[in-house]
Amino acid sequence: MINLIWVALFLVGMVYALFNGTVDEVNQAIFKSASEGVTLCIGLISVLIFWLGLMKVAEEAGLLSKLSRLFKPLMKRIFPEVPPSHPAMGYILSNTIANLFGLGNAATPMGIKAMEELKKLNGGKDSPSRSMITLLALNTSGMTLIPTTVIGIRMQYGSASPTDIVGPTLIATLCTTLSAILIDRYFYYRRKRKGKK
Amino acid sequence: MAAVTALSVWLVPMLIGTILVCAILKKVPAYESFVAGGKEGFSLAVSIMPFLVGMLTAIGVFRASGAMEAMVQALKPLLTIVGMPSEVVPLALLRPISGTGALGLMSDLVKEYGPDSFIGRLASVMQGSMDTTFYVITVYFGAVGIHKIGDALKVGLLADAVGIASSVLIVTLVFG
Numbered sequence: 001m002i003n004l005i006w007v008a009l010f011l012v013g014m015v016y017a018l019f020n021g022t023v024d025e026v027n028q029a030i031f032k033s034a035s036e037g038v039t040l041c042i043g044l045i046s047v048l049i050f051w052l053g054l055m056k057v058a059e060e061a062g063l064l065s066k067l068s069r070l071f072k073p074l075m076k077r078i079f080p081e082v083p084p085s086h087p088a089m090g091y092i093l094s095n096t097i098a099n100l101f102g103l104g105n106a107a108t109p110m111g112i113k114a115m116e117e118l119k120k121l122n123g124g125k126d127s128p129s130r131s132m133i134t135l136l137a138l139n140t141s142g143m144t145l146i147p148t149t150v151i152g153i154r155m156q157y158g159s160a161s162p163t164d165i166v167g168p169t170l171i172a173t174l175c176t177t178l179s180a181i182l183i184d185r186y187f188y189y190r191r192k193r194k195g196k197k
Numbered sequence: 198m199a200a201v202t203a204l205s206v207w208l209v210p211m212l213i214g215t216i217l218v219c220a221i222l223k224k225v226p227a228y229e230s231f232v233a234g235g236k237e238g239f240s241l242a243v244s245i246m247p248f249l250v251g252m253l254t255a256i257g258v259f260r261a262s263g264a265m266e267a268m269v270q271a272l273k274p275l276l277t278i279v280g281m282p283s284e285v286v287p288l289a290l291l292r293p294i295s296g297t298g299a300l301g302l303m304s305d306l307v308k309e310y311g312p313d314s315f316i317g318r319l320a321s322v323m324q325g326s327m328d329t330t331f332y333v334i335t336v337y338f339g340a341v342g343i344h345k346i347g348d349a350l351k352v353g354l355l356a357d358a359v360g361i362a363s364s365v366l367i368v369t370l371v372f373g
Contacts, residue, residue, distance in 0.1 A: 005350070009255035017262035025261040033257030037250035041242050048238035054216055056234025057227050061219040106209075112241060112340040119341045127345040128338065133352060136337060140293075140330040140353035141360065147325030153304045154321060159312030165321045168367045172326035175363035180356035187348040 044108070051109040055094065064090030067097075078138075078181065079131050081121075088117030092135060099138075100145050111139055134184050141180035143173050241340055248339030252331060256295055265291070281365050284316050288323055293357040296329035319368045327360040 017026040058064055068075070068089040075082075075089060082088050091114035098107035114135055122129040128136075147169050154162035220227040259265050269287045276286050284306065292299040303324040310316040330353035338346060 006251065006255050009259045013258035013262040013264050016264035016267065020263045022262050026258050029257035029261030030254055033253040034250050037253040038246060040249055041246040045239060045242040048242045049235040052238035053231035053235035054213065057220050057225060057230045058216045060225045060230050061216065061223045063216060063219055108336065109238060111337055115337050115341045126343055128343050128347045128349060133347055133349045136334060136349045137352045137356060139337065140328050140333045141356045142326060142328030144325060150321045150325040153307055154312040157307050157312045162312065165318055165325065168371050169322045169325040172322055172360060172364045172367050176326055176356055176360035179359040180352065183355045184352045187352055191348065
């Protein structure tokens, strides 16, 4: 699936450029985007080192397992296949909480750690388990309590009340997250009906 | 509102403080654990690089060729029928694909129409209530070596569609 999409993005773009006369732009875009990818990763290095380091401290201090015990009832429903005391649960929670408070750069390292643990639970297979798709759905639905970047941009352009979108954003993000969980469930049961795991 | 903003400013220092105090109480070698965890972070960042370069290049080609714009134009009539102002259609379609691209479009709309206009508010809510599905899948699955994405993309994109619809609906109800 991802292979198909990837190739299609390239091919459609190139064929379109041929007819549209934008071959020059495409040539530039190839190298600009490639270096953009590298820059993005280099920017990620500092936050990954800092937050993963700190999370290691939190894990050894027993904070992650405490956190997962607290939210166990809710998380057991969303992630029924993850044993509640497994370290994966702690990372999933840290990821969710970091997302909620808009700490995007802290959420990513914890999400990746959670994925690592979930992969171990799944026997190291290279296809995603049910819980991995659920975690991804939670992250792509962009749940945040305070959209800080958006507020910043609104302030920059002289909004009379830059934060008046916080309430509507919260409701919208709740709708998105809830439906992400429901859609994820639907696909899971569809896979099950088809007999695939 | 001021309380919420203050809370989010204090959250990070408080979080770090709590973790470190707990570590001392539990007699965990805090600095050594930090370094051990941080090492993982570095190799992780490097391992994501090829995934991001590959995905961003494909998206870059798609956008630069004008195919993205053509797709937006083709879908515009369809989306205006369901009540979405045509100005925000490009943002809605770009949001799941490119985070920086969407942020650029959103600031553009806010600048153009004013932050307190209907369009400006709708763009703000849309930007704030969704995440970049493609980026999340690339980074999260790439980092741990998942090569088959299963239903993940479908779930993510369908949720984005709900996000777009609910943004339009809620902003219309609250500010419209």
